[in-house]
Amino acid sequence: MHMLRSSLVAAVVIATSAGAAWALDGGDAAKGEQVFKQCMTCHRIGPEAKNAVGPVLTGVVGRPTGTYPGFAYSDLNRHAGEAGLVWTDDNIFEYLVDPSAFLKKFLTEKGKADQATGSTKMVFKLANEQQRKDVIAYLKTFSEKK
Numbered sequence: 001m002h003m004l005r006s007s008l009v010a011a012v013v014i015a016t017s018a019g020a021a022w023a024l025d026g027g028d029a030a031k032g033e034q035v036f037k038q039c040m041t042c043h044r045i046g047p048e049a050k051n052a053v054g055p056v057l058t059g060v061v062g063r064p065t066g067t068y069p070g071f072a073y074s075d076l077n078r079h080a081g082e083a084g085l086v087w088t089d090d091n092i093f094e095y096l097v098d099p100s101a102f103l104k105k106f107l108t109e110k111g112k113a114d115q116a117t118g119s120t121k122m123v124f125k126l127a128n129e130q131q132r133k134d135v136i137a138y139l140k141t142f143s144e145k146k
Protein backbone atom coordinates (compact mmCIF):
# COMPACT_ATOMS: atom_id res chain seq x y z
CA MET A 1 0.00 0.00 0.00
CA HIS A 2 2.77 2.38 0.92
CA MET A 3 4.57 1.56 -2.34
CA LEU A 4 1.43 2.21 -4.34
CA ARG A 5 0.84 5.59 -2.73
CA SER A 6 4.36 6.83 -3.34
CA SER A 7 4.26 5.81 -6.99
CA LEU A 8 0.96 7.67 -7.39
CA VAL A 9 2.55 10.77 -5.88
CA ALA A 10 5.50 10.41 -8.24
CA ALA A 11 3.15 10.15 -11.24
CA VAL A 12 1.35 13.35 -10.23
CA VAL A 13 4.63 15.22 -9.81
CA ILE A 14 5.84 14.11 -13.25
CA ALA A 15 2.54 15.11 -14.89
CA THR A 16 2.64 18.55 -13.26
CA SER A 17 6.19 19.35 -14.28
CA ALA A 18 5.53 18.17 -17.85
CA GLY A 19 2.59 20.60 -18.01
CA ALA A 20 4.64 23.49 -16.68
CA ALA A 21 7.30 22.87 -19.33
CA TRP A 22 4.96 24.33 -21.98
CA ALA A 23 5.48 27.87 -20.72
CA LEU A 24 8.42 29.13 -22.79
CA ASP A 25 11.16 29.37 -20.25
CA GLY A 26 14.23 27.27 -19.59
CA GLY A 27 15.88 27.92 -22.95
CA ASP A 28 19.68 27.94 -22.96
CA ALA A 29 21.15 30.26 -25.63
CA ALA A 30 24.57 28.58 -25.53
CA LYS A 31 23.02 25.17 -26.25
CA GLY A 32 20.77 26.90 -28.81
CA GLU A 33 23.84 28.03 -30.73
CA GLN A 34 24.68 24.35 -31.23
CA VAL A 35 21.10 23.55 -32.29
CA PHE A 36 21.24 26.50 -34.73
CA LYS A 37 23.92 24.64 -36.72
CA GLN A 38 21.03 22.63 -38.18
CA CYS A 39 19.27 25.85 -39.19
CA MET A 40 22.48 27.10 -40.85
CA THR A 41 21.95 24.70 -43.73
CA CYS A 42 19.52 27.41 -44.85
CA HIS A 43 19.65 30.44 -42.49
CA ARG A 44 22.21 33.01 -41.39
CA ILE A 45 22.02 35.22 -38.31
CA GLY A 46 24.04 38.17 -36.98
CA PRO A 47 24.85 41.72 -38.14
CA GLU A 48 26.48 40.60 -41.43
CA ALA A 49 23.89 37.93 -42.28
CA LYS A 50 22.63 37.56 -45.86
CA ASN A 51 19.61 35.71 -47.22
CA ALA A 52 20.40 32.13 -48.24
CA VAL A 53 18.01 29.23 -48.89
CA GLY A 54 16.01 30.79 -46.04
CA PRO A 55 15.64 34.41 -44.90
CA VAL A 56 18.00 36.16 -42.47
CA LEU A 57 16.92 35.42 -38.88
CA THR A 58 18.56 38.44 -37.23
CA GLY A 59 15.76 40.25 -35.38
CA VAL A 60 13.16 37.62 -36.26
CA VAL A 61 11.53 37.68 -32.79
CA GLY A 62 9.16 40.66 -33.01
CA ARG A 63 9.18 40.78 -36.84
CA PRO A 64 6.02 40.33 -38.93
CA THR A 65 6.11 37.00 -40.78
CA GLY A 66 7.44 36.98 -44.32
CA THR A 67 8.93 40.48 -44.39
CA TYR A 68 12.75 40.23 -44.48
CA PRO A 69 13.86 42.46 -47.41
CA GLY A 70 14.97 40.74 -50.61
CA PHE A 71 13.73 37.23 -49.72
CA ALA A 72 11.22 35.51 -52.04
CA TYR A 73 8.79 34.02 -49.52
CA SER A 74 6.12 31.45 -50.28
CA ASP A 75 2.56 32.76 -50.56
CA LEU A 76 1.67 30.85 -47.40
CA ASN A 77 4.36 32.57 -45.33
CA ARG A 78 3.67 36.03 -46.81
CA HIS A 79 -0.11 35.75 -46.39
CA ALA A 80 0.29 34.85 -42.70
CA GLY A 81 2.23 38.09 -42.18
CA GLU A 82 -0.36 40.10 -44.11
CA ALA A 83 -3.03 38.57 -41.85
CA GLY A 84 -1.16 39.87 -38.80
CA LEU A 85 1.23 37.13 -37.70
CA VAL A 86 4.23 38.54 -35.82
CA TRP A 87 6.95 36.14 -34.65
CA THR A 88 7.22 35.64 -30.88
CA ASP A 89 9.11 33.07 -28.82
CA ASP A 90 5.83 31.23 -28.18
CA ASN A 91 4.68 30.99 -31.77
CA ILE A 92 8.12 30.04 -33.18
CA PHE A 93 8.04 27.24 -30.58
CA GLU A 94 4.83 25.95 -32.19
CA TYR A 95 5.88 26.76 -35.78
CA LEU A 96 9.08 24.67 -35.67
CA VAL A 97 7.13 21.45 -35.06
CA ASP A 98 5.38 21.75 -38.43
CA PRO A 99 5.77 25.09 -40.25
CA SER A 100 3.12 24.58 -42.96
CA ALA A 101 0.51 23.26 -40.53
CA PHE A 102 1.14 26.14 -38.14
CA LEU A 103 0.72 28.82 -40.84
CA LYS A 104 -2.42 27.15 -42.24
CA LYS A 105 -3.97 26.98 -38.78
CA PHE A 106 -3.22 30.67 -38.23
CA LEU A 107 -4.79 31.73 -41.56
CA THR A 108 -7.83 29.51 -40.99
CA GLU A 109 -8.38 31.01 -37.53
CA LYS A 110 -8.16 34.48 -39.13
CA GLY A 111 -11.02 33.52 -41.49
CA LYS A 112 -8.65 33.16 -44.47
CA ALA A 113 -9.04 29.45 -45.14
CA ASP A 114 -8.84 30.24 -48.88
CA GLN A 115 -5.18 31.28 -48.35
CA ALA A 116 -4.39 28.27 -46.15
CA THR A 117 -3.14 26.22 -49.10
CA GLY A 118 0.17 25.07 -50.50
CA SER A 119 3.17 24.81 -48.23
CA THR A 120 5.97 26.89 -46.85
CA LYS A 121 9.45 26.63 -48.34
CA MET A 122 10.72 25.68 -44.89
CA VAL A 123 10.73 21.91 -45.13
CA PHE A 124 12.67 21.49 -41.86
CA LYS A 125 10.87 20.40 -38.65
CA LEU A 126 12.18 20.36 -35.10
CA ALA A 127 10.16 18.20 -32.71
CA ASN A 128 12.47 18.13 -29.68
CA GLU A 129 10.97 20.48 -27.09
CA GLN A 130 14.20 21.40 -25.28
CA GLN A 131 16.05 22.02 -28.55
CA ARG A 132 13.24 24.35 -29.65
CA LYS A 133 13.49 26.29 -26.37
CA ASP A 134 17.26 26.51 -26.64
CA VAL A 135 17.33 27.65 -30.27
CA ILE A 136 14.68 30.31 -29.57
CA ALA A 137 16.74 31.59 -26.61
CA TYR A 138 19.62 31.88 -29.11
CA LEU A 139 17.44 33.70 -31.70
CA LYS A 140 16.39 36.17 -28.99
CA THR A 141 20.01 37.22 -28.41
CA PHE A 142 19.81 38.73 -31.95
CA SER A 143 16.44 40.43 -31.45
CA GLU A 144 15.39 43.69 -29.79
CA LYS A 145 12.19 42.12 -28.45
CA LYS A 146 12.80 39.53 -25.78
Ligand code: HEC
Nearest residue numbers: 038039041042053054065066067073074077120121122124
Ligand atom coordinates in the same frame (compact mmCIF):
# COMPACT_ATOMS: atom_id res chain seq x y z
C1 HEC B 1 16.15 23.20 -45.32
C2 HEC B 1 16.26 24.62 -45.13
C3 HEC B 1 15.85 25.19 -43.80
C4 HEC B 1 16.24 24.80 -42.52
C5 HEC B 1 17.20 23.67 -42.15
C6 HEC B 1 15.60 25.69 -41.61
N1 HEC B 1 14.82 26.60 -42.28
FE1 HEC B 1 13.71 28.10 -41.48
N2 HEC B 1 13.09 28.66 -43.33
C7 HEC B 1 13.53 28.10 -44.51
C8 HEC B 1 12.89 28.77 -45.63
C9 HEC B 1 13.11 28.45 -47.11
C10 HEC B 1 12.04 29.75 -45.06
C11 HEC B 1 11.07 30.66 -45.82
C12 HEC B 1 9.72 29.97 -45.81
C13 HEC B 1 8.73 30.40 -46.87
O1 HEC B 1 8.93 31.43 -47.55
O2 HEC B 1 7.74 29.70 -47.01
C14 HEC B 1 12.19 29.65 -43.61
C15 HEC B 1 11.53 30.44 -42.70
C16 HEC B 1 11.77 30.46 -41.35
C17 HEC B 1 11.16 31.37 -40.40
C18 HEC B 1 10.17 32.47 -40.75
C19 HEC B 1 10.98 33.69 -41.14
C20 HEC B 1 10.21 34.90 -41.60
O3 HEC B 1 10.88 35.91 -41.91
O4 HEC B 1 8.97 34.86 -41.67
C21 HEC B 1 11.67 31.08 -39.16
C22 HEC B 1 11.32 31.74 -37.85
C23 HEC B 1 12.59 29.98 -39.34
N3 HEC B 1 12.63 29.62 -40.67
C24 HEC B 1 13.32 29.41 -38.31
C25 HEC B 1 14.18 28.31 -38.48
C26 HEC B 1 14.93 27.72 -37.39
C27 HEC B 1 14.97 28.24 -35.96
C28 HEC B 1 15.58 26.64 -37.93
C29 HEC B 1 16.45 25.64 -37.20
C30 HEC B 1 15.89 25.03 -36.01
C31 HEC B 1 15.26 26.60 -39.34
N4 HEC B 1 14.41 27.62 -39.64
C32 HEC B 1 15.74 25.64 -40.24
C33 HEC B 1 14.41 27.06 -44.66
C34 HEC B 1 14.97 26.34 -43.62
